[in-house]
Amino acid sequence: MFQERTAPVYQASATEVTKEEGLMLYEDMVLGRLFEDKCAEMYYRGKMFGFVHLYNGQEAVSTGVIRAMRRDEDYVSSTYRDHVHALSAGVPAREVMAELFGKATGCSKGRGGSMHLFSAEHRLLGGYAFVAEGIPVAMGAAFRSKYCRETMSDENADQVTACFFGDGAANNGQFFECLNMSVLWKLPILYVVENNKWAIGMSHERATSVPEIYKKASAFGMHGVEVDGMDVLAVRAAAKEAIARARAGEGPTLIEALTYRFRGHSLADPDEMRSKEEKEFWHARDPIKRLADHLITYGLASEEELKAIDQRIQGVIDDSLEFATTSPEPDASELYRFIFAEDV
Ligand SMILES: Cc1ncc(C[n+]2csc(CCOP(=O)(O)OP(=O)(O)O)c2C)c(N)n1
Numbered sequence: 001m002f003q004e005r006t007a008p009v010y011q012a013s014a015t016e017v018t019k020e021e022g023l024m025l026y027e028d029m030v031l032g033r034l035f036e037d038k039c040a041e042m043y044y045r046g047k048m049f050g051f052v053h054l055y056n057g058q059e060a061v062s063t064g065v066i067r068a069m070r071r072d073e074d075y076v077s078s079t080y081r082d083h084v085h086a087l088s089a090g091v092p093a094r095e096v097m098a099e100l101f102g103k104a105t106g107c108s109k110g111r112g113g114s115m116h117l118f119s120a121e122h123r124l125l126g127g128y129a130f131v132a133e134g135i136p137v138a139m140g141a142a143f144r145s146k147y148c149r150e151t152m153s154d155e156n157a158d159q160v161t162a163c164f165f166g167d168g169a170a171n172n173g174q175f176f177e178c179l180n181m182s183v184l185w186k187l188p189i190l191y192v193v194e195n196n197k198w199a200i201g202m203s204h205e206r207a208t209s210v211p212e213i214y215k216k217a218s219a220f221g222m223h224g225v226e227v228d229g230m231d232v233l234a235v236r237a238a239a240k241e242a243i244a245r246a247r248a249g250e251g252p253t254l255i256e257a258l259t260y261r262f263r264g265h266s267l268a269d270p271d272e273m274r275s276k277e278e279k280e281f282w283h284a285r286d287p288i289k290r291l292a293d294h295l296i297t298y299g300l301a302s303e304e305e306l307k308a309i310d311q312r313i314q315g316v317i318d319d320s321l322e323f324a325t326t327s328p329e330p331d332a333s334e335l336y337r338f339i340f341a342e343d344v
Pocket residue numbers: 081129130131132165166167168169170194196198199200265
């Protein structure tokens with residue numbers, strides 16, 4: 001029989017979020033969704049090159065975690081599925097779109113492209129093409145905060161790091177090594193596994209001995225939680241708890257967000273491995289519709305207000321496209337620039 005693993009249903013209360021917070025979360029998720037839809041359009045029109053991995057369906061995870069953090073102070077590390085993490089972290093849509101077009105105005109100066117977004121200003125530690133590659137980098141950032149605070153006596157160094165990666169990455173050795181060291185050193189880090197059930201065409205159940213990834217935390221004496229990754233309020237609640245624990249010096253948390261990508265692995269994937277039944281099950285749990293229902297049910301927003309946000313964000317996306325299209329290519333004379341830090 002067709003059966004899907006879902007996390008316990010989170011019962012958000014009427015006062016869970018204020019109107020302002022609710023609209024902020026909604027706007028952030030819509031920004032992610034519409035940005036990705038525009039990417040798909042541009043990719044199929046031949047405007048973008050290389051692999052492009054979209055985040056549609058998983059927005060509640062990025063928004064729920066990153067928008068509970070301190071923007072431009074806390075750190076975020078990502079994977080090749082990084083556009084929406086960058087947007088939630090505050091990297092302007094213009095700079096992300098320009099990067100995807102390989103333009104000099106992109107957040108990685110046009111040298112990175114879709115899988116290698118980076119922003120020192122917005123504390124985005126990077127997108128990484130190798131599976132699990134961002135995990136030790138994120139741990140290094142968390143170690144830095146702890147070292148500055150405890151060894152260099154910088155009391156303001158209470159930054160938290162959020163490290164995003166997929167279910168497939170959770171079978172990689174770096175994951176286990178970093179869990180071990182993070183607990184040992186009580187590092188201020190959130191390991192956020194976006195369990196979307198698939199690693200390209202490999203089903204998670206076929207690839208791992210214990211499919212409940214959050215349970216792996218216990219082997220290291222770490223706090224591990226599973227959360228409904230299609231419910232931004234559930235993710236936000238789990239993230240807030242983990243952030244408070246990290247900032248208080250109580251160490252790391254492993255958050256397993258049960259989620260789903262609405263598109264194929266990348267835009268080059270015909271997406272033939274997943275059943276229609278499965279896709280329909282998860283589409284019905286669309287995180288944007290879910291938050292919209294919450295806001296309307298509790299009188300925090302009207303349909304018109306939400307539509308106005310959709311339209312405003314569409315304007316942001318159109319503007320980003322115009323910016324990317326009209327921006328210059330990197331100059332050929334600068335081919336070797338930015339290879340070493342002193343060039344920046
Ligand atoms: C070290 C390494 N091995 C293999 C690959 C090829 N590869 C690219 S994406 C991917 C699947 C990863 O799946 P998951 O971690 O679940 O992330 P998702 O794509 O579902 O977000 C694989 C195996 C790679 N990029 N790096």
